[in-house]
Amino acid sequence: MLAERIRHHTEELEISADNTVVKITVSLGVSSLIPADEVAIDRIVSLAGSAMYKAKDNGRNQVQCNALV
Numbered sequence: 001m002l003a004e005r006i007r008h009h010t011e012e013l014e015i016s017a018d019n020t021v022v023k024i025t026v027s028l029g030v031s032s033l034i035p036a037d038e039v040a041i042d043r044i045v046s047l048a049g050s051a052m053y054k055a056k057d058n059g060r061n062q063v064q065c066n067a068l069v
Contacts, residue, residue, distance in 0.1 A: 003028040003063045011061065025061035027052055033068035043068065 010026045029052025031044050047066040055064040 003030050003065075007061065007063055027055035027060045028063045029053070029055055030063065030065045031068065032065065039068065 007026055007028055010024055013024055015022045015024060029048045029050065031047035031051060033039060033044060033047075047068060051064040051066040054066075055062045058064070
């Protein structure tokens, strides 16, 4: 939900540069898991990274999630 709020608010921004309004969008990848000692932080970051690339590959300006179960 937080990632979607970030995406939505970013999309609504109107940034002006040299009398031109620039539209900005963002693709976000998130990961979730049930905490456990044997899960390395790099695995969580890797899952979020692959979710971000999935969002970009699926047309950008969206949120994708990978869960470690």
